[in-house]
Amino acid sequence: MTTEKLSPGMQQYLDIKADYPDAFLLFRMGDFYELFYDDAVEAAQILELTLTSRNKNAENPIPMAGVPYHSAQTYIDTLVELGHKVAIAEQMEDPKTAVGVVKRAVVQVITPGTVADSSKLDSDNNFLIALDQAGSTYGLAYMDVVTGDFYVTEMADLASATGEIRNLRAREVVLGFELDEETQQVLSGQMNLLLSPQKDALIESPLIDQHLTVLEKQVAGKLLAYVARTQLRELSHLKSVRPYQVRDVLQMDYATKSSLDLLENARTGKKHGSLFWLMDETKTAMGMRLLRAWLDRPLIDRQQIEYRQAVIQVLMDAFIERADLVEALKGVYDIERLASRVSFGKSTPKDLLQLGQTLGHVPAIRTILEGLGQPVLDQLVDRLDALPELHALITAAIDPDVPTVITEGGIIKTGFDETLDKYRVIMRDGAAWIAELEAKEREATGITNLKIDYNRKDGYYFHVTNSQLGHVPSHFFRKATLKNSERYGTEALTSLERDILEAREQSASLEYEIFMRLRQEVAKYIQRLQDLAQAIATVDVLQSLAEVAEQQHLVKPTFTDSRVIDIVNGRHAVVEKVMGAQSYVPNHIQMDETTALQLITGPNMSGKSTYMRQLAIIVILAQIGSYVPAETATLPIFDAIFTRIGAADDLVSGQSTFMVEMMEANKAIRLATENSLILFDELGRGTATYDGMALAQAIIEYIHDKVGAKTLFATHYHELTSLSDQLEHLVNVHVATLEKSGQVTFLHKIAQGPADKSYGIHVAKIAGLPDNLLARADHILTQLEQHAAQIAVHQDGGFGTVQDPPAQLDLFTAVEDHPVLTRLSQINLNTMTPMEAMMALAELQKEL
Template identity: 70%
Template structure:
């Protein structure tokens, strides 16, 4: 478009838009943010606002849409939540001082990964992830711009990268290298992430340090570059980057965390029905965030786990003090995010009052902990820094009745600044001076209805009706003439007005200056505030653990250096809370040192999956430092948990297919160690009977002979129970049933030995199948059982050799092998997996 044919203002817009082609540009014009051209057309549809046009009579009118300045945040939130970037162009000079077009500049770019202010505040982290690559290694760094958390690690394959991104629930990825076509498809289309490219590194020695590998330094530096490029300000609240290793925590891929309902219910996507829901007795937003982090990243360091347990035990043993502590924590605001608002220059008087209230609560919290007289709490007590000088500064400076605005005055306490107090005396006394002057002039002039009024145009004036004009004193001078009256001024009234207006203007300016000085002073304490926030969050989560332990009757687990598991009357705490303790049936679980696999048989719907999940849930809770639902629990410390539990196998809902089942089994078998936990539920049921049983047997034998991981393997292939005769580390257990007069009751109790039958027809009956259909099924079953036909038998080692090779390294052609290796099948829907494999098959046939 030829810019010479459009106005200077639109030329300015196009010049700015050229630098932000991938963002909606909100262009400040008076009290509105305006959008033009394609931005206006698209925004009008997304935001459901009116689409108009500029220069309507022109040959090619410019599409235009706008949102009010004062309510823009809700529209920005909608665009960002929809996965778009928003560039905010503000007027950066006073219109009355501008020569020509008012100068405008982009002051911030808001993206899905950098949201700090929101009209819908959320206590969850919002992580922005950066990804870079060097040879076969990936650098991954992430940051929460709102809290300052900053982490970096190195990963060895793309599937691990995708798993970590999913675990972080990231919405935007900063890329430091050119993606392959497959990688871009996975990140942009399958994972629905906004991709942003960055080539340069922001070399910040304060934040990056010297303990990183070159790849990690580069990745974290590119993340910093992107954050500074979009936020356009110094961010003093950002913490020094911390290197972490995935193997330092209990490893669980996204599918495992989802199947265990750790942070949300997999079926509903809601908090209710998750471990997070069960454990969340936190009182602060900071505690809530930390709890989610601990759930996502259970520990593998016994010393750290034991320390958390020790603190929980102290809180559990001191009910009244814990209650007082919980009450005190209710007065703690989200000072972690308040610190970021200081850094962003967006702190309001209300923010500072909340900060002061929190700091004022810290001595009480500290006193409660000190009163428990436990050396276990010494470090937490030491780190509870009340920063009394900061609390005193804010409390003495900021008025409790301060408004949100920092430019309209009435935010600084009387008595804090001498000059400000003088201005306030003038403002206060000026009102009485005017009242006295009005009364005196009325008496001396004899004008009984004489009064002093005020408006912005004429200021203060004497209002005199036409009938009284003859009585106007000589020292009055005319200011304005109206139809039925005149407005007059006097030198004394002008002097009082001058003093009051000067005091009002200078008072507001002075208050603003004082507030900015206080905000700058608060900025010096950001590091201490962040450490305090972390300590308060830790105290909050651990007192919450104690509260849950008391309410749910949890016990402290013990850890053993051996691989044995012993759980007496274990429960699935989430299911129990949903069902009610009176109806939930606990189960004990014992796997001796020499037992690695439990083969679980029994009817569907009888509780096999719950029994399996129960063990994983107890392990996760234990390694978080929480107490666990059992009468007694002795556990090894697991390094990883792998699951394949198909609770709702349905292609349409994207939960499972046989392909995904086999790939998830493959992932577990390849990555599990003798210190891992594997949960496999009904593997092999998605194919023909002989195929399925052969695969199930091959998998069991592979785990038994090569992996050595503790494994719960639920199956409907009863023939597999014979494996216990020759696999010394496998034992059979089953879900007990009670059968009487043709009626079957599932007892939901695990007992030793194999099940005698599957009770499939009884399950169908419970599901409400027609009686006629059930009778026919029972008749067919009887016929089949009475037939003299060979039943499926176990295969010997030679016969299953080909099945075992399923889990050996495959070597297809190089190009197809690379594409297959890059498929992130754990973060794809089953339908996506089938389509991807179908494409690779076609390529293989054509090659």
């Protein structure tokens, strides 16, 4: 900060900046947005701008950087993408008429959670989350500022709240309470969230139901207040807040969704290779968002699930009508986002044109569904409100060839407004009228070179040379005198001039005014447009599920109130699509009423993990109402899925593979019920053999005795297979192999009973390790098998004592000294020249 006297403009900047200390302030000055002080220094580095200074000759020049206003959005997007806030200060009056410093004010604050106009905006939801606390309970509200979706719930503890934040893939959290340093580090450091404090709440808003709990109203009100404080514009598209409970859907934490490649491929971070990728045959952005939401939060309500199944069945049976439906959906734009642009006052003529085109497709969609004559479709048909009056208004008003700029005319159709039509006739015919008047007066006066000209000072005038002044009639009046000629006007010419100039000046502004009125009229339909958007999205998702069911040969699952899992020739549909149906080996997954655990043994790369994921994928698809990849499938409805599949460190939070493994195991055994599904792959391998085996057995016993959840437990600890003798509800299965003439083939087929041996060295061979290394490994394995301690499993399932444990075998067992090694160890390299060292090495090599 300079100690020198500041100009009024810079003082204005500092006054505004004081209200937005955590944001980059873009200060509008003419055709540029300027940044000053630290904002300028940091933005210049981030955005690769030229850093200059204001008051260069002062003792402490003010750092300064700027971006052109017409291309500012790209720079704003970059800053927000990197997790920064940007405050936009606009000129609030015309600089030409301003007295003193031009008034400026912040018109919007753009944050990672409130992005609405970004060029990088995709079709996914961008949720802004608010978190508040009352005692030991946490309130969580979230909103998509673009679509207007608004939800609130209560959480029992902070761990549950942070889990929900991860699930929502949020980038910004509005905090209604003071965080301790450790929690702040978790949210901002580990989860990379922008934390924005908010003390005040808009609890009395009509969007907040007064029947919510006190904490729910409080956190929803603070989220609403933050959005109002940052957006500073009309938010009529925001929907009333909807309370929800996490337990109302199939519960899966972020790690589970990631390990199952549910919404994106965990290895690439891309959609390709995920379940979402497989199931997405949607034709609209709204449908794509809704499909993602369904996969993210499958149902547990059997009636809702079976309703979706029934609609899919109707659509599958109507192949021709479904094809027509797809064609109708292709003409549908993103109504939710168009409605938000109308609400924000950002909609363009092209937006309204797209809205009109979309409404034009709704009757066709409705007619196709009505034509199927199925009662199950009635509630969908009833929600397809075509808004005929709005469609008629837009169709009548907006020209199909509208320009991008809304201030230069060409927006409104001829015939929509009488005054505008008059202006257009004048502009179109004005030149002809001038030519006609010119010819008429030339003939009447006899002035052969009489002509009408125009300039900005004198307007339209008759040009008469000095030699013809004697022929000027009395109804001409002088407008200007030049050296060799005079300029005259007439009442008729003045009238024409007035009409033409008025038409020229007023036409564009009238069009803009008409468009603003249209936008206000459309804003009255926002609620109905949002309802229509949800209906179209639902139709789109259901047709997508029907299309995929037909393409991938999926079948309708049957639900049972018993705890029976009976899947015949089930498949992991994503793996199958990537590999090709000819290469994929299907598997039965069968667990009767009395079976709680399957203990799965078999070599790596044989398909254990795929088998386990396959069950989870089938359950998820079944519970979103979709058909599933199998010949037949009978399933209970699960309340949660817990997984530990694959090894991964959490380096950011400083947790090893084994720690992550134990934390996820702890979450599963504490939160799972007998109606949950648990998938554990190689649990316990992250520590010493006996530790890992002991923990694995103890976890199996705990799930068996205390939890009762359906569980698939894959392990390399063959010793655990004997647990089937002690645990009533545990069965052994294994991945079958074919061994012939020393060659092993993995059949990728699950068979009953335990595996008889491991094939780790064979897997290493497939991976291409050197033959001599594999031979050495085989030799060590023989030693281990001959001398390893025998571990006995007692009748109570506990580990017995180790009998006569041998000394620890060294994997790199020492061998007798070799004379070449002896000589090599005696060489003193420090006393040798490079040439002597080379000669010694050559001699040793020759001897060896």
